[in-house]
Amino acid sequence: MRVSELSRRSGIPVATIKYYLREGLLHAGELTSATQARYDESHVARLGLIRALLGPARLSVEEAGRVLKVIDNPPETLLDVLGAAQSATAPAPPPDVDPGPALALMERLEWRVQRDGPELLQLATALRAAEDAEIRLIDGGMESYACAMHALAEREVDTVPTDQVPDAVRQAVLGTLLIEPVLLSLRRLAQQDVSTRRFLPDR
Amino acid sequence: MRVSELSRRSGIPVATIKYYLREGLLHAGELTSATQARYDESHVARLGLIRALLGPARLSVEEAGRVLKVIDNPPETLLDVLGAAQSATAPAPPPDVDPGPALALMERLEWRVQRDGPELLQLATALRAAEDAEIRLIDGGMESYACAMHALAEREVDTVPTDQVPDAVRQAVLGTLLIEPVLLSLRRLAQQDVSTRRFLPDR
Numbered sequence: 303m304r305v306s307e308l309s310r311r312s313g314i315p316v317a318t319i320k321y322y323l324r325e326g327l328l329h330a331g332e333l334t335s336a337t338q339a340r341y342d343e344s345h346v347a348r349l350g351l352i353r354a355l356l357g358p359a360r361l362s363v364e365e366a367g368r369v370l371k372v373i374d375n376p377p378e379t380l381l382d383v384l385g386a387a388q389s390a391t392a393p394a395p396p397p398d399v400d401p402g403p404a405l406a407l408m409e410r411l412e413w414r415v416q417r418d419g420p421e422l423l424q425l426a427t428a429l430r431a432a433e434d435a436e437i438r439l440i441d442g443g444m445e446s447y448a449c450a451m452h453a454l455a456e457r458e459v460d461t462v463p464t465d466q467v468p469d470a471v472r473q474a475v476l477g478t479l480l481i482e483p484v485l486l487s488l489r490r491l492a493q494q495d496v497s498t499r500r501f502l503p504d505r
Numbered sequence: 506m507r508v509s510e511l512s513r514r515s516g517i518p519v520a521t522i523k524y525y526l527r528e529g530l531l532h533a534g535e536l537t538s539a540t541q542a543r544y545d546e547s548h549v550a551r552l553g554l555i556r557a558l559l560g561p562a563r564l565s566v567e568e569a570g571r572v573l574k575v576i577d578n579p580p581e582t583l584l585d586v587l588g589a590a591q592s593a594t595a596p597a598p599p600p601d602v603d604p605g606p607a608l609a610l611m612e613r614l615e616w617r618v619q620r621d622g623p624e625l626l627q628l629a630t631a632l633r634a635a636e637d638a639e640i641r642l643i644d645g646g647m648e649s650y651a652c653a654m655h656a657l658a659e660r661e662v663d664t665v666p667t668d669q670v671p672d673a674v675r676q677a678v679l680g681t682l683l684i685e686p687v688l689l690s691l692r693r694l695a696q697q698d699v700s701t702r703r704f705l706p707d708r
Contacts, residue, residue, distance in 0.1 A: 350637055350638070351638065353637070354634050354637055354638040357599075357630075357634055379704070380700070380704050381700055381701065381704045381705055384696065384697070384700045385697070388693055388696070388697070392693065396560075408694065411698075413694060413695070413697070413698035414697070414698050414701040414702065415694045415697045415698055415701075416697055419697075421690050421693045421694050421697070422690075422694065424686065424689075424690040424693075425687065425690035425691060425694060427560070427686070428683065428686035428687040428690055429687065431557045431560055431683050431686075432683045432684065432687060434553055434556070434557055435553070435554065435557040435679045435683055437664075437675075437676060437679045437680045437683055437684075438664040438666075438676055438680070439664065440657065440660035440661055440663065440664055441660060441663075442660075444687065444691075446657070446660065447657070447684065447687055447688055447691055448691050448695065450653050450656065450657055451688060451691040451692040451694075451695045452691075452695040452698070452699070453653065454643065454649070454650065454653055454692065454695070455692060455695035455696045455698070455699045456699050457643035457644060457645075457649065458643055458696060458699075459696060459699045459700050459703060460643065460644075461640075461641040461642065461643055462700075463641075473640060473641055476638045476640045477640045477641070478692075478693065478696065480631065480634050480635045480638055480640055481635065481640075481650065482689055482692075483627065483630070483631035483634075484628065484631040484632065484635060484647065484650055485650055485654060485688065485689075485692070486627075486685055486688075486689075487624050487625075487627040487628035487631055488628060488647075488650055488651050488654040488655075489654040489657065489658060489681075489685075489688070490591050490595065490624045490627075490681065491611065491616060491618045491624050491625065491628060491654075492616070492651070492654045492655040492657070492658035493587065493591070493658045493661060493662060493681065494587070494588070494591070494616075494617070494618045494619055494622075494624070495614075495616035495617050495618055495655070495658070496655070496658045496659055496661075496662045497583070497584055497587045497662050497665075498584065498617040498618075499617065500662060501582070501583050501584045502584055
């Protein structure tokens with residue numbers, strides 16, 4: 303199909319498609335003349351993926367490029383796959399954060415995690431901010447949040463296909479990223495439900 | 506104290522403090538001359554709050570200003586407090602999203618939520634993205650995530666003080682916002698632990 307048809311099929315303007323081609327997010331079509339190229343279903347699928355990453359997954363073009371690179375060049379072992387998927391999308395932590403409290407929490411929980419990864423520093427930053435802001439924690443403290451997330455992670459790792467590494471990368475990256483806004487909006491809606499029942503039981 | 510001492514106490518550069526003063530995030534000090542003002546502990550505390558909001562809570566200066574306005578001018582009832590806290594910090598959803606699937610999920614769960622709030626549209630956007638990207642869901646699907654978040658929300662609403670509305674706003678806003686990065690980083694670390702145990706049990 304021509305670029306105009308690709309635009310119609312994907313719902314993405316031609317100028318934006320050309321931008322993705324220039325940035326290397328979308329692979330080139332097959333040249334049919336000096337100024338025209340032919341595109342196929344792989345381009346439609348890729349544009350759906352790009353839209354998912356740049357939209358609700360809230361990645362920048364640069365971050366989306368890193369994720370697509372993991373998908374295009376997946377690591378060899380499944381454990382490295384998950385690691386690469388995570389580090390491609392983890393927000394960069396501030397450089398001077400003390401990982402101590404996060405490490406202590408991991409040790410209390412006996413979790414085996416990447417000690418030099420950005421996720422641990424991200425947690426340390428978040429724990430520090432919660433402490434600095436002096437917010438009240440739920441009973442059980444941070445361990446309660448950790449247990450809830452671990453129970454979900456057990457089931458999430460089950461969804462990663464183990465036979466095809468590219469499929470595993472795709473599921474790990476997108477499953478991690480795209481469920482994040484689902485979790486956060488469900489948490490806020492759950493808080494609405496709980497507070498409505500508690501403070502306005504008759505409405 | 507002078508602005509230089511306020512800077513030392515808060516760890517925030519003088520130029521940044523002056524920027525917060527201009528933007529109205531920080532209340533003015535008491536003028537002691539035409540060019541100097543005196544600051545107190547309330548300014549140190551406020552700067553800690555601003556840093557928490559702009560740092561790990563990842564708000565823009567404009568969003569932080571909206572949150573601080575809820576804290577400075579809290580609504581009258583506790584239910585309105587939580588609602589205002591949420592809408593001050595909810596990401597703006599795209600304008601043309603169909604709330605249908607999110608509403609259907611809320612009805613299956615029998616949750617009482619704001620039907621015209623941004624959170625429901627946020628959920629609808631996130632559900633759509635997950636569906637478009639064709640990721641595999643955990644067993645039980647979105648209901649499983651909803652139940653996990655509801656169990657946490659029950660305990661989170663317990664942490665909101667009911668005697669002082671300003672304290673309730675502060676806890677609702679900061680508890681919602683500051684726990685978000687905690688949840689997301691714990692989820693990624695839990696996925697690391699689960700996949701390490703599953704794919705590298707001997708290490």
